[in-house]
Amino acid sequence: MSTMKAIVLEDLNQFSLKEVPIPRPKQGEVLIRMEAAPINPSDIVSLKGQYGIKKQLPFIPGLEGSGTVVESGGGLLGWSLVGKRVACYCDKGNGTWAEYVVASAKNCVKLTAEISTEQGACFFANPITAICFMDIIKEQRHQAVIQTAAASAIGKMLLRYCMHENIPIVNIVRRQEQVEMLREIGAPYILNSSDENFQQELRKLSVNLNATVAFDCVAGEMTGTLINAMCENSVVYVYGSLSRQNIGGIDPSALIFSNKRVEGLWLQRIMKEKGSISKWNIANRVLNLLPQVLKTDISKEFELGSLNDALEFYKKNMSSGKVLLKPKLIPSNNHVEGEGGILRLQIK
Structure with a gap:
């Protein structure tokens, strides 16, 4: 055989x-x-x-x-x-x-x-995830974006995509060398979560840029930090759990009085709900953007x-x-x- x-x-x-x-x-x-x-x-x-x-x-x-x-x-x-x-x-x-x-x-x-x-x-996991993120941003008419683990493969990809589309994006990392890495790409807004004034700076940028959507693959306390810092009518999409901890630290009043929410996001479920034509269109968008933007x-x-x-x-x-x-x-x-x-x- x-x-x-x-x-x-x-x-x-x-x-x-x-x-x-x-x-x-x-x-x-x-x-x-x-x-x-x-x-x-x-x-x-x-x-x-x-x-x-x-x-x-x-x-x-x-x-x-x-x-x-x-x-x-x-x-x-x-x-x-x-x-x-x-x-x-x-x-x-x-x-x-x-x-x-x-x-x-x-x-x-x-x-x-x-x-x-x-x-x-x-070709599939990260580029198509970035495409889905961008569709959410545009369909829900968000003016600015926040992302965690911004030095990851999908993080750098979404950064380049937002820069390509002229959409402000706040990039959260946890080490100084990652800050330098994103500066080389051209990121204008970078926050180090290890800095003492991280939460204050996050709140300031969220308000100044009117960032109403965040993509979070860290979870744990970070999800609560995002929700508490963001503007009214904001949403945090959790698509990973690098912290390996349960989500915590959310101020209930943010959900009740400020209309903020947390949602899970799984690429498999999103793609399963799309028809053949939509999938074909997404694949062609990746083909067009992959050599540079979604590399x-x-x-x-x-x-x-x-x-x-x-x-x-x-x-x-x-x-x-x-x-x-x-x-x-x-x-x-x-x-x-x-x-x-x-x-x-x-x-x-």
Whole structure:
């Protein structure tokens, strides 16, 4: 039986590099030879069994990645992708931390020549999240924005996007080197949450800029700090929990008398509610903005067999950029043969 190397999560936080059968695509699916896959925060919580989508163990982790389609299970869309470089998204079944992955053809986007394999690997999670954030900002007519963890991959992406759209954004970080990092990008409003006067400065900027929306991936006491500092009729969207603490510190009067609110935001739920045309439009917006505005900083690359080192590096250097897993390709004596219009991967 034809096999490949893949990271297999056999129990929570227990994974290993194993030799497993190469999957076969069904109707509407394609087989992709993976070239790069990022480590996202959602992947890390998935390893712990804490992500919103629960998969049956054992499974191959990895939410997204990029590679070349080498086989179609059938269907016009799948056939049109064979031989093409694509970004892929795997929210069901096995994921992208493998040499090959099967994905729905609808969850693949053909990459343009301007988009590198590395940028394509990070096509979905952060860029589409930034697109959704911008849609919220514009649809709800917010004049200014606040974000926490602004030195993160999505933080820098949203910063560039807001600058591109001429929307003021207050960027909250927790270390001085992160302040310098955002200054290099051109951020005009940066607050260090470790400073003694942080809350006073946050309140001042919120009022001066009329910032009525915040995107918070820290949670804990930070959510309360945001709500208490912001103007009337403000909303804080919580989309992560880097603090690993329950939300706290909210003044009830802010909710009762100032019409402020806290809402959870999960990209999976948002995209599930969108139709095919909306998803197609979002993908095209990412394609247009990805080379510059929605680009991802890449800090380091690791082979699949070095996942422990990759995870350790990522946890210690999350502000430096994304960590990519680069699957080691199966030896070159493999070839692809056509069969009745459906390509079959033949492993000798």
